[in-house]
Amino acid sequence: MLGAVAHVGITVPDMEKAIAFYQDVLGLTVIGDYSIEGEEISDMVREPGTKVRSVFLRNEDDHRSAPVELLHFSESAEQGSQPYAGVTHNGITEIAFWVKDIEKTYEALRTQGVEFYSRPQTFTLDGYGTTKAVYCKDPFGTTLELMQMVKE
Numbered sequence: 175m176l177g178a179v180a181h182v183g184i185t186v187p188d189m190e191k192a193i194a195f196y197q198d199v200l201g202l203t204v205i206g207d208y209s210i211e212g213e214e215i216s217d218m219v220r221e222p223g224t225k226v227r228s229v230f231l232r233n234e235d236d237h238r239s240a241p242v243e244l245l246h247f248s249e250s251a252e253q254g255s256q257p258y259a260g261v262t263h264n265g266i267t268e269i270a271f272w273v274k275d276i277e278k279t280y281e282a283l284r285t286q287g288v289e290f291y292s293r294p295q296t297f298t299l300d301g302y303g304t305t306k307a308v309y310c311k312d313p314f315g316t317t318l319e320l321m322q323m324v325k326e
Contacts, residue, residue: 179240180229182269184316189227189246194244195313199286200271202231207242211248224248233271242269243247268309268317276322283310296324 188193189259198203219226225248232241273279276294284290291309298304304324309317 181241181243182267183243183245184312185245185247186314187246188314189229189244191244191313193229193231193303196231196244199283199288202242203234204229206230219247221247236292265279268319270307270321272307273320274324276308276320279310279320294320294322 175194175287184192193204206229209225210228215226216222216224226275229244230241231244233239256295278312280290280294289311294308296304296306306322306324308320311317311322
């Protein structure tokens with residue numbers, strides 16, 4: 175019934191700050207930048223008069239990966255001011271990204287002020303094998319996960 179994940183969307187309160195983080199700090203590349211308004215988007219989000227800017231980013235080295243879509247709604251759309259409190263709530267908890275060297279990535283992002291929950295941790299998971307993983311937050315509090323396969 176369902177195919178591959180098409181993209182993952184994150185609503186942000188400040189598009190320029192979000193692009194700076196996802197592009198300049200995390201290294202993703204902008205592949206599309208659209209402004210959408212009209213009856214269709216208003217119906218889709220159930221908010222009359224909706225105007226939204228949608229920016230798609232992806233890892234330039236892996237075109238098979240699903241892009242991240244940043245969404246910034248105009249003032250006409252009702253916005254919540256806080257993301258989910260953390261990974262223990264119901265619903266989507268995080269967006270996970272594969273990295274080649276989690277320790278190096280962790281240190282590089284920490285020096286740029288990225289907030290981490292902990293240091294990278296090692297797990298053995300069915301279907302993944304041994305992996306290292308760590309959670310961090312984007313500038314607006316959305317949880318991101320970094321993961322690395324560990325050779326056994």
